[in-house]
Amino acid sequence: MEERIQNIKNEAMAQILGAESVAELEELRIKYLGRKGAINELVKEIPNLLPEKKGFMGRLVNEARSIIENTLSDKKVELESKKAKTTWFDPTIPGIKPPIGHLHILTQAKEEIAGIFEKIGFVRVRYPEVEWDWFAFESLNMPKQHPARDEWETFFVDSATNPKYGQMVLTPHTSSGQVREMERSKKPPIRMVNIAKCYRRQSDVSHTPMFHQFEGLVVDAGINIVNLKGTLDYFARQFFGAQRKTRLRPYHFQFTEPSFEVDISCGICNGAAHSTSSGQGCKLCKAGWLELGGAGMVHPTVLKNGGIDPKKYSGFAFGWGVERTYMMKSGLQIGDIRTLYSADLRFLKQF
Amino acid sequence: MDIIVPHSWLKDYLKTTAKPERIAECFSLCGPSVERIQKSGDDTLYTIEVTTNRVDTSSVYGLAREAAAILPRFEIKASLQPVKVQANQPLTKSVDYLNVVVDHELCSRFTTVLIKDVKIGKSPDWMQDRLKKVGSRPINNIVDVSNYLMFEVGQPVHMFDYDKIKDHKMILRESKKGEGITTLDGKSHELPGGDIVIEDGSGNLIDLAGIMGGKNSAVDENTKNVLLFVQTYNSARIRKTSMTLAQRSDAASLFEKGLDPELVETTIRRGIDLLTELCLAKPENQILDLYPTPYKEKEITTTLSFIQSRLGVPINKPMVQDILISLGFKVRWHANNMSVSVPSWRANEVNLQEDILEEVARLYGYFNLPSKIMSGEIPEKPQGQPFDFEMKIKQLLKGWGGVEVYTCSLVSENKVDISGKPSWVLKLRNPLGADTEYLRLSLSPSLVAAKRQNLGQEPFFLFEMSNVYLPTRGQLPEEKMMLGGVFAGFTYQQAKGIVEAVLQELRISAKFTPSDTKGFNPNQRLEISCKNLNLGQFGILEQDRSIYFEFDVEALQKSGFLNPTYKPIPKYPGQIEDITFSFPTNTRLGEVIHSIKNSDNQIANVELVDSFENSHTFRVTYQDPEKTLTNKEVKKIREKIIMKIEKKFTAHVK
Missing domain, CATH: 3.50.40.10 (Phenylalanyl-trna Synthetase, Chain B, domain 3)
Known part of the structure; x- marks a missing residue:
């Protein structure tokens, strides 16, 4: 029997290798591997063998089967590719794509910003978008009737005033998370990045009533202005690119002392303040710099309101518009910020 | 508040040869921000932003006084000229x-x-x-x-x-x-x-x-x-x-x-x-x-080391002193402690040692400071934050062709909720207009509007993840993070497939229960839940017959099971076969599949693979973890299924 197995195998191999078409191969497959094929005929004989021979013969038959199978499939590939070389094939035919979705540019911006700060140990948080006056203003050293409040065009919610926390407002900035974060973490170190929806009563090409801000807050022993600069420069390099520069200028916020305005060199004119082609002033910036947003050293009153001893700890904070900051990335030039909140697929599919 | 100051007028009180461009630059770096400068005849006009704390600089004279302190820091000669007066009445x-x-x-x-x-x-x-x-x-x-x-x-x-x-x-x-x-x-x-x-x-x-x-x-x-x-x-x-x-x-x-x-x-x-x-x-x-109580100079005490540590550089005593004196402060030293007298025009806003620090720092020049990220301990991330989970969901939907939108949470009265304005919703006292007067309770009307805006571009599906604001008596509203999605040019089954895929990816074994509610067509809505937690809903809205889903993201996070556990791969092959039944018209296939699956614990999987009119073909996988099922055993289970389905749904096997 051993010899017969060997012969069937050799015969099959020879015929397979000599085959000239796929159809011929199929005939050979039926002849050797089919239900009534040569191999199955052999298998049927196995139960009649002596018990000590059964295992050995079984293995030999299986081995022959798998060699024939492999040879068949190799030969099939060979014949098909030979045929393919001569049949017309158009490699430029368009692919059938899976559906392609789009994450909104603001989601992409928020993730990128959060990621940059999380890499240097900032904890991402989110605080109420509908907030009490206490957290939005009063705890930030802006008592009722303070003229500084005019800068925040605040929406008021038609709701009862809370005896402890005052009126209900739509938070006009992420700074309302500062005292909440101090209360949550109870004790420095604090490194917070708070990215959230904010609302202000304004609508024009550079303002939408709903917008997003990201707020950084760092509180620890010995935090100073040099640390603030270090953090902002790190962010600017990571987010805008190594060639972009930042600078701090004096400013005023009630909840920081000292306070700064942070500028970044203009991505359009690269700080030259004029368009190189026309020689006219740069359309985007004033004097080569763009205002990114505010920053400052946390006011001791704010630390106190958050239950932190300003004699032991100091901190810095900054809060910038996500839309505004992202639109300052070089290359992305959306003239009207309201476009971001349009549901037009022709816009959404670009990102 | 912006004020305009002509250069010629400024020069009445500021003696300097510096050009307006240079003055503007120095001002912006160390003092009030110059928004722009423009020519007016042979004069130059500065537009200057005066912050609320520095009302002392909202005048020509006030700015000249500030310039006289700032310009010398840039090695520009400048001096303040007093306001000359002749009237000398007592x-x-x-x-x-x-x-x-x-x-x-x-x-x-x-x-x-x-x-x-x-x-x-x-x-x-x-x-x-x-x-x-x-x-x-x-x-x-x-x-x-x-x-x-x-x-x-x-x-x-x-x-x-x-x-x-x-x-x-x-x-x-x-x-x-x-x-x-x-x-x-x-x-x-x-x-x-x-x-x-x-x-x-x-x-x-x-x-x-x-x-x-x-x-x-x-x-x-x-x-x-x-x-x-x-x-x-x-x-x-x-x-x-x-x-x-x-x-x-x-x-x-x-x-x-x-x-x-x-x-x-x-x-x-x-x-x-x-x-x-x-x-x-x-x-x-x-x-x-x-003037019964004339101004008495107030004093603020601080130390050199406070200035140095907050500034982050070892600025020396003479420089601190020069800067403060140039701004009209008086300084008295006791070793490294200092008493600073505040001039009358700064008395309203200089109260703390931080205010003194600011004066020193801005004239020292922030641009002159080095930059270094803080060292020190890193705070621990709180548990259970939703950000990664939310992003995972967004990525999933994007991967299946979803397009994310951001629509305004402030809406008009008719877009507050799925079925019109409810009795209790938060409203703004000072809205910009009627179209942004209310804080929405559902994403649905906004998403349907977004869909309408894009008609003609089907197929597409839009989704949004945003807070809705549910009023709570005496408290801030509950801000519930919702995920909503609307389909255009999708069949019901295609849309439902996406909803099911989200749940599968999040490893949530959700239950879909038909249940009617306002805003949805009768009989065309499913409530989605897991254990006893309501996760969301899916169905066909009355509005535009839009196919719509929404989920409570926090509930998804609670029910989701992101760390999979390993189930051993079956050692014995399963047997797969198709069974076709014909049903009366009002049959819910979801219930049929559920019934087939529950007929026997050796049924590993049931899928609908084909439908023609009232006939539906189900692919059933039989599997026993311990052995290969024999044809006889499979036949027994099959008969069980057929009997159950025929009886329960008045169906006929084909």
Whole structure:
């Protein structure tokens, strides 16, 4: 029997290798591997063998089967590719794509910003978008009737005033998370990045009533202005690119002392303040710099309101518009910020 | 607040050869921000942003004083020229031309002088030119002098027609609620009470002090004698009245920030000079000046080491001292402790050692500081934050062709909820318009509107993840993070597949229960839940027949099981076969599949693979973890299935 197995195998191999078409191969497959094929005929004989021979013969038959199978499939590939070389094939035919979705540019911006700060140990948080006056203003050293409040065009919610926390407002900035974060973490170190929806009563090409801000807050022993600069420069390099520069200028916020305005060199004119082609002033910036947003050293009153001893700890904070900051990335030039909140697929599919 | 300052006017008080461009740059780096500079004839105009704390710089003179401190830091020579005055009338506590009673809680310094025989006419060209440059329309010499003084020194003044003041008597007092006054712009006000007002001898109100004068005492073309009126008012009172009445004025926006009472004397003397010169008038020989508590320099103590540690550089004593002195502060050292006296024009806003630090730091120049990320311990991330989970969901939907939108959470009344406006929803007291008046309770109307905007581009599906604001009595609203999605050009099954895929990816074994609710077509909505937690809903909305889903993201996070556990791969192959049934029309296939699956615990999987009219083919996988099922065993299970389905759904196997 051993010899017969060997012969069937050799015969099959020879015929397979000599085959000239796929159809011929199929005939050979039926002849050797089919239900009534040569191999199955052999298998049927196995139960009649002596018990000590059964295992050995079984293995030999299986081995022959798998060699024939492999040879068949190799030969099939060979014949098909030979045929393919001569049949017309158009490699430029368009692919059938899976559906392609789009994450909104603001989601992409928020993730990128959060990621940059999380890499240097900032904890991402989110605080109420509908907030009490206490957290939005009063705890930030802006008592009722303070003229500084005019800068925040605040929406008021038609709701009862809370005896402890005052009126209900739509938070006009992420700074309302500062005292909440101090209360949550109870004790420095604090490194917070708070990215959230904010609302202000304004609508024009550079303002939408709903917008997003990201707020950084760092509180620890010995935090100073040099640390603030270090953090902002790190962010600017990571987010805008190594060639972009930042600078701090004096400013005023009630909840920081000292306070700064942070500028970044203009991505359009690269700080030259004029368009190189026309020689006219740069359309985007004033004097080569763009205002990114505010920053400052946390006011001791704010630390106190958050239950932190300003004699032991100091901190810095900054809060910038996500839309505004992202639109300052070089290359992305959306003239009207309201476009971001349009549901037009022709816009959404670009990102 | 932005103010415009002509370079030529600035040069009256600032001696320097620096060019406007350079001055603007230095200002922006160390002091007030120069928004732009522009040419005007042979003059240059600065537009300067004055922050609310630095009302002392909202004038030509104030900016010259600031420039004289800043420019030398850039090695530019600059010096401040004092306001020159000739009028030298003595200040007295009473005068015979006016009888006054003043509440000093409302007005810390009350100063006035009678100017007689004014000749009203046009002011000279140079004054008109300057006023036009700063954006003030010239009117006549009296009004122009008032405005000119305000722009030059930053102190508002008022001119009364002296002869219109009954009995030449003034009582400066708090208003009573409901009192009325007509201001010189013709508006009548009913006062809220607690406002600073002046009444004359007849008991009529003649001035809404610090905001606008009364019409009944205003200067007109027949005025002969004027009272030049220069005061320091209680800033909080001015602010409150001006905001409550919505009566804003340049004067109010200066007074509400707290002015320097020491500025009053310079202003009134400069005013006398200008009126004498331009109106050929005769000032009285005495100036009434009621100033019971003159400014006493306040002292702030701090240390060199505080300045150094907050600044982050080892700045030395002489530099700290030079900077502070240049800004008008006085410094006394006791070893490394310092006492800093604050000049009167900064007294309102310099209170803390942090304020002293700011003065030193800004003149040292923030641009001169090095930059270094803080070292120190890193805080631990709180558990259970939703950000990664939310992003995972967004990524999934994007991967299946979803397009994310951000729509405004402030909506019109008809877009508040899935089925119109409910009884309780938060509303803004001061909306921008009716289309953004309410805080939405559902993403659905906004998403349907977004879908409509894109009709013609099917197929597409839009999704949004955003908070909705559910009112809560006496508390802030519950901000519930919702995920909503709307389909266009999708079949119901395709859309449902996406919803099912999300749940599968999040490893949530969710239950879909048909249940009707307002806003959805009857019989076309499923409630989605897991254990007893409601996760969301899916179905066909009444609105546009839109296919819509929404999930409560926090509930998904609670039910999701992101860390998979390993189930051993079956050792024995399963057997797969298709069974086709025909059903009556009103059959729910979801229930059929559920029933098939529950017929026997050796059924590993049931899928709908084909449908034709009322016939549906199900692919059933039979599997036993311990052995290969024999044909006999499979047959037994199959019979069980057929019997159950035929009976329960009045179906027929094919």
